[in-house]
Amino acid sequence: MGYSYIMPVIHTKGKTIQLTTTFDTMKVLVATEKPFAKVAVDGIRKVTEEAGYTLALLEKYTSKQQLLDAVADADALIIRSDVVDAEVLDAAKQLKIVVRAGAGYDNIDLNAATGHNVVAMNTPGQNSNAVAELALGLMVYAVRNFYNGASGAELMGKTLGIHAFGNVGRNVARIAKGFGMNVIAYDAYCPDEAMTAAGVTPVHSAEELYKQADIVSLHIPATAETKGSINKKLLNLMPKGAILVNTARKEVINEDELVQLMTERTDFKYVTDIMPACDVKMRELFADRYFSTPKKMGAQTAEANINAGIAAAKQIVDYLKNGNTRFQVNK
Numbered sequence: 001m002g003y004s005y006i007m008p009v010i011h012t013k014g015k016t017i018q019l020t021t022t023f024d025t026m027k028v029l030v031a032t033e034k035p036f037a038k039v040a041v042d043g044i045r046k047v048t049e050e051a052g053y054t055l056a057l058l059e060k061y062t063s064k065q066q067l068l069d070a071v072a073d074a075d076a077l078i079i080r081s082d083v084v085d086a087e088v089l090d091a092a093k094q095l096k097i098v099v100r101a102g103a104g105y106d107n108i109d110l111n112a113a114t115g116h117n118v119v120a121m122n123t124p125g126q127n128s129n130a131v132a133e134l135a136l137g138l139m140v141y142a143v144r145n146f147y148n149g150a151s152g153a154e155l156m157g158k159t160l161g162i163h164a165f166g167n168v169g170r171n172v173a174r175i176a177k178g179f180g181m182n183v184i185a186y187d188a189y190c191p192d193e194a195m196t197a198a199g200v201t202p203v204h205s206a207e208e209l210y211k212q213a214d215i216v217s218l219h220i221p222a223t224a225e226t227k228g229s230i231n232k233k234l235l236n237l238m239p240k241g242a243i244l245v246n247t248a249r250k251e252v253i254n255e256d257e258l259v260q261l262m263t264e265r266t267d268f269k270y271v272t273d274i275m276p277a278c279d280v281k282m283r284e285l286f287a288d289r290y291f292s293t294p295k296k297m298g299a300q301t302a303e304a305n306i307n308a309g310i311a312a313a314k315q316i317v318d319y320l321k322n323g324n325t326r327f328q329v330n331k
């Protein structure tokens with residue numbers, strides 16, 4: 001796999017890549033422990049086959065070895081939260097590009113990808129409405145006491161604090177405004193004007209956000225800077241009856257301190273789409289104030305799968321044929 005009869009070479013940002021031709025037999029592997037909807041896979045197949053490539057599928061795999069075996073002859077790889085580390089890259093001898101069909105790429109070892117001369121990309125924005133809708137769904141579920149029949153509360157008139165105003169945060173703001181919420185946001189990297197244009201009030205520190213918000217919705221990526229940053233001190237600033245919604249990453253939470261806080265503050269609720277390591281303990285201690293989906297499902301809609309999966313396939317073709325590195329994240 002992966003050879004050409006004609007192999008033109010281009011140089012881009014210090015890297016040398018082979019441009020492909022219609023004679024190529026490039027193999028694109030979709031490796032998804034959590035599979036896309038079939039309609040999305042059909043779309044990915046169409047894009048890859050129209051480019052003259054072959055498509056292979058590894059879905060619902062249960063061991064890393066299956067992934068290591070499957071990547072051996074892949075020229076391009078489409079993944080979701082699947083981990084692509086140095087071991088996977090070592091096994092993927094033909095690999096030229098890996099595309100994370102989604103936003104967060106903390107599951108790819110970027111340095112190892114660069115070291116293996118593999119381009120890593122994401123597909124920003126393609127699944128963000130799906131994640132945002134789930135965030136609002138979790139909010140409704142929490143204010144209605146997990147649908148236990150007891151009188152709850154409404155979202156209208158409550159202050160929602162959006163922590164990070166990227167693609168998902170913006171969609172959350174749009175939907176929350178439809179609910180009649182007062183939306184504020186904090187994002188050190190986003191200009192105030194972008195927030196005000198969206199009808200959102202900017203605040204200028206995380207502390208200010210947590211002080212003012214009845215509900216905080218997390219949309220920060222998991223980075224060295226953010227891991228464990230959502231801690232007791234910050235959460236304790238939230239007013240009585242506070243709700244924390246996490247559709248981002250579990251790693252950003254300081255779980256020990258969250259347990260401490262929820263032990264001390266019996267008014268505090270935590271709803272998440274990413275099961276914490278301390279899930280069993282949380283369920284035992286806070287049965288009526290804690291909920292986690294069994295498997296991350298924010299982006300698990302046909303629409304998001306189609307958008308992100310087909311974008312990933314198109315980015316692969318555009319890179320292999322034209323050298324387009326627009327969405328590269330390991331520059």
Ligand code: 3PG
Nearest residue numbers: 080081102103104299300
């Ligand atoms: C993302 O980063 O795009 C979301 O967390 C969705 O992840 P998933 O594709 O594993 O559902």
